[in-house]
Amino acid sequence: MNAALLSAAGLRKTFFSGGRRVAALDDVSLDIAPGETLGLVGPSGSGKSTLARVLMRLIEPDAGTIRFEGRDWLAVRGAALRGMRRRMQMVFQDPLSAFNPRATVGGVIDEPLRIHGIADRRARPAAIGALLEQVGLPPSLAARAIHEISGGQRQRVAIARALATNPALMVLDEAVSALDVSVRGRILELLVDLQRRRGVAYLFVSHDIAVVRAVSHRIAVMDRGAIVETGPAADIVSAPKSATAKALVAAAPRLAFRTPADA
Numbered sequence: 001m002n003a004a005l006l007s008a009a010g011l012r013k014t015f016f017s018g019g020r021r022v023a024a025l026d027d028v029s030l031d032i033a034p035g036e037t038l039g040l041v042g043p044s045g046s047g048k049s050t051l052a053r054v055l056m057r058l059i060e061p062d063a064g065t066i067r068f069e070g071r072d073w074l075a076v077r078g079a080a081l082r083g084m085r086r087r088m089q090m091v092f093q094d095p096l097s098a099f100n101p102r103a104t105v106g107g108v109i110d111e112p113l114r115i116h117g118i119a120d121r122r123a124r125p126a127a128i129g130a131l132l133e134q135v136g137l138p139p140s141l142a143a144r145a146i147h148e149i150s151g152g153q154r155q156r157v158a159i160a161r162a163l164a165t166n167p168a169l170m171v172l173d174e175a176v177s178a179l180d181v182s183v184r185g186r187i188l189e190l191l192v193d194l195q196r197r198r199g200v201a202y203l204f205v206s207h208d209i210a211v212v213r214a215v216s217h218r219i220a221v222m223d224r225g226a227i228v229e230t231g232p233a234a235d236i237v238s239a240p241k242s243a244t245a246k247a248l249v250a251a252a253p254r255l256a257f258r259t260p261a262d263a
């Protein structure tokens with residue numbers, strides 16, 4: 001068997017707010033193989049985004065271990081951390097909204113190339129054009145301001161920006177949730193296609209089990225800070241075992257999508 005790309009064990013994270021104690025992560029363990037999509041689904045407040053942020057090291061867990069590309073990921077510091085950060089990139093719902101709306105598409109993609117010293121100044125326009133082409137956009141879009149492009153184009157640009165550092169793992173947190181159905185379908189196809197061509201692994205987080213089923217090889221179901229069920233995507237959808245998965249499947253309008261595992 002292939003060694004895991006990422007392996008997390010015993011993750012815990014408790015938040016205290018307004019005198020309330022919330023166990024957002026309560027002993028969570030998971031593995032992601034190279035080139036695999038693990039779907040993470042669960043009701044609102046079940047801890048999906050907290051888990052995504054802990055794996056990205058945007059927040060520190062209270063307990064637990066994470067190995068990523070063979071290293072003790074929670075112990076990596078300084079220059080080694082900056083180097084390894086390239087290998088794990090996150091895309092969330094409308095990430096470009098954090099930028100000045102007058103920023104250009106090219107500028108948004110240029111930033112990681114510059115910060116990580118991936119291409120020198122003269123090589124960067126060609127690198128930006130190549131990344132835009134990989135996400136199905138014309139290189140001429142580089143000159144446009146991000147407020148001028150559509151929601152679907154913005155999410156393609158966010159994916160191009162994430163790909164710029166050649167990540168082994170992309171964490172997608174509700175990355176297609178704000179898009180309407182036809183645009184969403186095309187972005188999901190793009191993600192599957194990029195995975196086939198580049199071998200990138202995804203942690204695909206969504207509250208929508210139909211969307212998760214469409215792209216995932218395996219699915220982990222979360223509820224109240226714990227993973228309550230994990231298995232092949234087709235099995236979770238056709239024969240859910242946990243009450244949480246049963247409820248998500250029962251509430252899903254249509255589950256007729258093919259998964260990459262069916263192909």
Ligand SMILES: Nc1ncnc2c1ncn2[C@@H]1O[C@H](COP(=O)(O)OP(=O)(O)OP(=O)(O)O)[C@@H](O)[C@H]1O
Pocket residue numbers: 015016017022023024042043044045046047048049050051207
């Ligand atoms: N910074 C924080 N401070 C206090 N509580 C928090 C914080 N972040 C998350 N929580 C709480 O932790 C729990 C898990 O939240 P989280 O955002 O991880 O859930 P989620 O599964 O991503 O939900 P959604 O589907 O709505 O995005 C919730 O009860 C939430 O209120």
Ligand SMILES: [Mg+2]
Pocket residue numbers: 048049050174
């Ligand atoms: Mg969330």
